[in-house]
Amino acid sequence: MRKKMVCFAVLFFFICATGTAAEEIAGLSLHIEKLAPKVVRIWVGDYVSSTATTAIGTSRGIVVIDTLGCPKIDAELRRVIARELDRDDFRYLINTHGHGDHTQGNSVYADCIIVAHELVPGNMKESFEGRKEAIQWYEQRLPELRKELEKKKSGDPGRAAMKERLASDTIQYEVLKSDVMPALPGLTFSDRMGLDLGDAMLELYYTGGMHSPGDIAIFDSRDGLLFTGDTMADVWLNETPGCLASFVARHGVRHDFPLLLKNWELLLERKQGIKRLVTGHWNGELSMKGFEERVAYVKTLWDETNRSCAGEGTLRDLLAACDMKSRFPGLADSPGFSPYNNYSTIVEMWAEVTGQQQGAMKLYELIDAGAGSEAIEAVMAEKDAAKPKYFFLEEQVNACGYRFVQDNKLDKAIAIFRLNVRLYPQGWNTYDSLAETILKTGDVKMAKELYEKSLQLNPESRSGKDALERIKKGKWKVKKQPPPPPPA
Ligand SMILES: [Zn+2]
Known part of the structure; x- marks a missing residue:
């Protein structure tokens, strides 16, 4: 199951800008x-x-x-x-x-x-060096924007904003195409x-x-x-x-x-x-208050990470102790904050303090590069090492699998989801993600078995129940993938 990061679509715009706009x-x-x-x-x-x-x-x-x-x-x-x-x-x-x-x-x-x-x-x-990717993104996006703009009626409050977006993106596209460093x-x-x-x-x-x-x-x-x-x-x-x-x-x-x-x-x-x-x-x-709050937030996370690493704490405990909503309720809805951002920051701090690397990323890179089983097993062995070079989080390995799915590299996705099942055999979601991807390849029998295993571990799994239902009705074919996100 893919853990969704909600990104709100923008429908209406309003301006509170200071300054004059005559020219x-x-x-x-x-x-x-x-x-x-x-x-x-x-x-x-x-x-x-x-x-x-x-x-x-x-x-x-x-x-x-x-x-x-x-x-x-x-x-x-x-x-x-x-x-x-x-x-x-x-x-x-x-x-x-x-x-x-x-x-x-x-x-x-x-x-x-x-x-x-x-x-x-x-x-x-x-x-x-990465401009080619950005150019491709604009080449896909600009015609879509033009079409969307054509559909907007003249009195539509979003029309002016969309017109400006089109002008701005066109300018960006031209700058990239000019190929000048x-x-x-x-x-x-x-x-x-x-x-x-x-x-x-x-x-x-x-x-x-x-x-x-x-x-x-x-x-x-x-x-x-x-x-x-x-x-x-x-x-x-x-x-x-x-x-x-x-x-x-x-x-x-x-x-x-x-x-x-x-x-x-x-x-x-x-x-x-x-x-x-x-x-x-x-x-x-x-505001100065906003600045101070952000400084205090990073300092708290950094201090907690150091304390945790100095003692017997685990990364999982640290993530729970520094949960966005319960630990920083005043900031949870403040601009720039989200549970995902909080999670990512803690993980990066953990890596910096311990000197360990993200096992999920390493596995992703190895599989993507077509590395042999020896190299992969060497990383997997770090899970139980006394002084590990890598740390693992079930959801991170899972997310790496979905990156492969997004790029339509289903074999590689299946390979990493299988490793996640080995790393976390009690994780219902590891079986669920593997089943979902295997189903895309058409291996209904195997997918069914894996969904059943996932439901044994979590009988409440909505995605597992739905998938089995679809398989039963023969309607298991998955819908088209959503378009990729814009370049950073
Ligand atoms: Zn910036």
């Missing part, structure tokens, strides 16, 4: 917000969660924070900044992190010193860095791990502004939060929790000097 750039309305006498924040669009660029005027030149991800638009925005600040001595561009919607316009500032965390160049290169940061740092700008001082802090590998926070002490990029938001100004939608440590994203917590702590020591926290996209807000 347009590439058909998208331009917004300009004055954050301080020498600081402007600008963005385009009213609905889609686009990046907001900020420009800070200093006695040593203009510092720009983030680009919007499209050189054509960023070139226009550069002109708007010069007009608004009444000068054009651009000196620095700082990327809050490496995601394309913050860096793809970097070339517009190729004459400046581009600053970012040391992991950002690698992150940008990786995205550039954005300008990479030339000045990078690992932990912290200061930029002396004469009448202003910018402090840069690594804050990565809960959004991308190389996020940073930028503190402008002169103007009392703390730029937090896409790492967090506690208010969404519309129902398409985009990049700000999750606060989570993901597998494959590098973390350094002690450094992250240290830097957050240093920033909180500057609390009195922070007048406003500024998020990386226009449609999110972050």
Whole structure:
């Protein structure tokens, strides 16, 4: 049985954006917000969660924070900044992190010193190499969007939002198709860095791990502004939060929790000097309370993980003790949080503290690469090892099986589900998932046996009962798979 992660579809949009919208750039309305006498924040669009660029005027030149991800638009925005600040001595561009919607316009500032965390160049290169997949996604999505838009009547409240989505996605698609690698940061740092700008001082802090590998926070002490990029938001100004939608440590994203917590702590020591926290996209807000809550949450999880690993605690116990709803009821419904995000963060922390790797991922990689049984058995043996190199969770192995199913690699899915049955012979869901996949291959007899075994372990299993019913009626053929999710 697939454990569903509910993702709410967006039907209606509303705007609470500040700023004015008299001009347009590439058909998208331009917004300009004055954050301080020498600081402007600008963005385009009213609905889609686009990046907001900020420009800070200093006695040593203009510092720009983030680009919007499209050189054509960023070139226009550069002109708007010069007009608004009444000068054009651009000196620095700082990327809050490496995601394309913050860096793809970097070339517009190729004459400046581009600053970012040391992991950002690698992150940008990786995205550039993976652009083919993103291009394919847009090629599938754009005609669908056009069709959906045609169906929307002129008075429909969702029409303007959809039109903007289409314009924005078309621009993104064109940027990817242009095949131009954005300008990479030339000045990078690992932990912290200061930029002396004469009448202003910018402090840069690594804050990565809960959004991308190389996020940073930028503190402008002169103007009392703390730029937090896409790492967090506690208010969404519309129902398409985009990049700000999750606060989570993901597998494959590098973390350094002690450094992250240290830097957050240093920033909180500057609390009195922070007048406003500024998020990386226009449609999110972050209060000091929201910031403090998120810091406290990560600190609690990190402390609990360390305590658990120092004692006799198991990962399963830790997950139960730090359950989102019971342990953090005040945050459970707050932007960025979900039981899945909480789970993923704890698992990543466990891996970091113990030095163990995820057994599920290792099995997935081995099976995907067509590895022989010897390599697979060596990993399986770690389940009962005294000092294991890998840790296992039934639901993780199960999820890896469904990744294979999604990619239509049924043989590989069956192989990993079989391993899960061996790892967790008392888990009713392991048999259920194996049965479901075997049924897809048409082996009704085997699927029936496995469903029966699953029902022995959990007589209440709805999916097992339904499947047996379908098999009995001969209506066991499975419906088409849902379309894959958009690229990250
Ligand atoms: Zn981002």
